[in-house]
Amino acid sequence: MKKVAVLGSTGSIGTQTLDVISRYPEEFEVVGLAAGNNVSLLLEQVQAFRPKWVSAATKALADQVQSQVGAEVRVVHGEAGLTEIAGHSGADYVVCALVGSLGLTSTLAAIEAGADIGLANKETLVTAGHLVMQRARDKGVSILPVDSEHSAIFQCLNGENNKAIKRIMLTASGGSFRDLARDQLANVTVESALKHPNWSMGAKVTIDSATMANKGLEVIEAHWLFDLPYDQIDVVIHPESIVHSMVEFEDTSVMAQLGNPDMRVPIQYALTYPERKRSPASALDLIAQGTLHFRPMDFNRYPCLRLAYEAGRSGGTATTAFNAANEVAVARFLKGEIPFLAIEDIIEKVLTRHTAVTNPNLEDILETDGWARREAAAPE
Numbered sequence: 001m002k003k004v005a006v007l008g009s010t011g012s013i014g015t016q017t018l019d020v021i022s023r024y025p026e027e028f029e030v031v032g033l034a035a036g037n038n039v040s041l042l043l044e045q046v047q048a049f050r051p052k053w054v055s056a057a058t059k060a061l062a063d064q065v066q067s068q069v070g071a072e073v074r075v076v077h078g079e080a081g082l083t084e085i086a087g088h089s090g091a092d093y094v095v096c097a098l099v100g101s102l103g104l105t106s107t108l109a110a111i112e113a114g115a116d117i118g119l120a121n122k123e124t125l126v127t128a129g130h131l132v133m134q135r136a137r138d139k140g141v142s143i144l145p146v147d148s149e150h151s152a153i154f155q156c157l158n159g160e161n162n163k164a165i166k167r168i169m170l171t172a173s174g175g176s177f178r179d180l181a182r183d184q185l186a187n188v189t190v191e192s193a194l195k196h197p198n199w200s201m202g203a204k205v206t207i208d209s210a211t212m213a214n215k216g217l218e219v220i221e222a223h224w225l226f227d228l229p230y231d232q233i234d235v236v237i238h239p240e241s242i243v244h245s246m247v248e249f250e251d252t253s254v255m256a257q258l259g260n261p262d263m264r265v266p267i268q269y270a271l272t273y274p275e276r277k278r279s280p281a282s283a284l285d286l287i288a289q290g291t292l293h294f295r296p297m298d299f300n301r302y303p304c305l306r307l308a309y310e311a312g313r314s315g316g317t318a319t320t321a322f323n324a325a326n327e328v329a330v331a332r333f334l335k336g337e338i339p340f341l342a343i344e345d346i347i348e349k350v351l352t353r354h355t356a357v358t359n360p361n362l363e364d365i366l367e368t369d370g371w372a373r374r375e376a377a378a379p380e
Helices: 012-024 040-047 058-067 078-090 104-114 121-139 148-156 203-211 213-225 264-272 302-316 318-333 344-352 362-377
Strands: 001-008 029-034 051-057 072-077 093-097 115-121 143-145 164-171 233-237 243-249 254-258
Touching: 001 012, 001 078, 001 104, 012 029, 012 040, 012 093, 012 264, 029 078, 040 051, 040 058, 040 148, 051 058, 051 078, 058 072, 072 078, 072 148, 072 318, 078 104, 093 104, 093 164, 093 264, 104 121, 115 121, 115 243, 115 264, 121 143, 121 213, 121 362, 143 148, 143 213, 143 264, 148 164, 148 243, 148 264, 164 213, 203 213, 203 318, 203 344, 213 233, 213 302, 213 318, 302 318, 302 344, 318 344, 318 362, 344 362
Parallel strands: 001 029, 001 093, 029 051, 051 072, 093 115, 115 143, 164 233
Antiparallel strands: 164 243, 243 254
16 A cells, blocks of 8 residues: 655645545555645545644644644644655655645655655756756655646656657647737736636646746756756647647657546556556547647747746756746735736846856755745835
8 A cells, every 4th residue: 555645735736636545545545644724624634534644834723733633643834844744754655736846845855765756846846856856866766747748748758768759749728818919918817817728726827827937847847857958848839738748759750648637637647657547537539529729839928938948958046046936926916916927027037137056956946046036026
């Protein structure tokens, strides 16, 4: 039986992960759950899965949880609590479904403990891909992608020689505003930005999808996961989100992974790999679907994606600065402090001011992260 800890258990990916796990009680034991502020949902999850370790965002929330669970449950809190659950809960598989750079230290702790990683947190590899992948290799730990796009690439590459790859193609829905021109974006609202046409996701990821920063994070993540240069990573817009990504090989063959938009499919594959099991998702009916559309990426329309490629090619702490600036800018937009198009302006400002450290250690990365956040939060 696989012992699983879920970091970010009350978020979109976390709840869907637990939905998958609940269907295979003979396969999985949940030993740790880490949440943020949603204590009511966390308590429901504790009741359903009976983990030995639980974490909440603050000490006050942790005390509230502890008062309602038995003494046999250890309740911790904050970033230190995430790290404790990742590294000390006895999990041999850790699902990192945290949003933002919080995932880095806990993922490293899980790797140090020898746990395999189901990675749904793009920012971990964007911020410190070279450190995470090297440490995983050193510890003999597998990092299995949970994102639908990276899961698709991972599946297409099963049994293939990576040297035969010509390029990979990440598909992008285009987000909430894919049918709007640039001049129509100046006054879009938070509410309209949060209405993704295909996927049900958290607020931050949905805004990232609208700016295409999300796809930029995925490009950088793919660079580390599949050890490919940026010139071999392309992005195409695919409004239906049926083809989750593709691989083109040197012989011109193209392999793709298709399915209805349902995150439980890549989540389950990451949990059960190399086995496939019956899924709760609905089967794809290509006859009913009828048509699939693809169009080229427009970097002028989506500057955040261009900036992500530039940061990736610069290397070092440039990607850390990109991620931190984006997190702060998106948070400011969600609070109504800045207009939608200011997100890309803030990212570009921070990257322009940043001098990248070429081969950063963890201290360099954390220092850059803090600096970029202060720069992005500063009023003009």
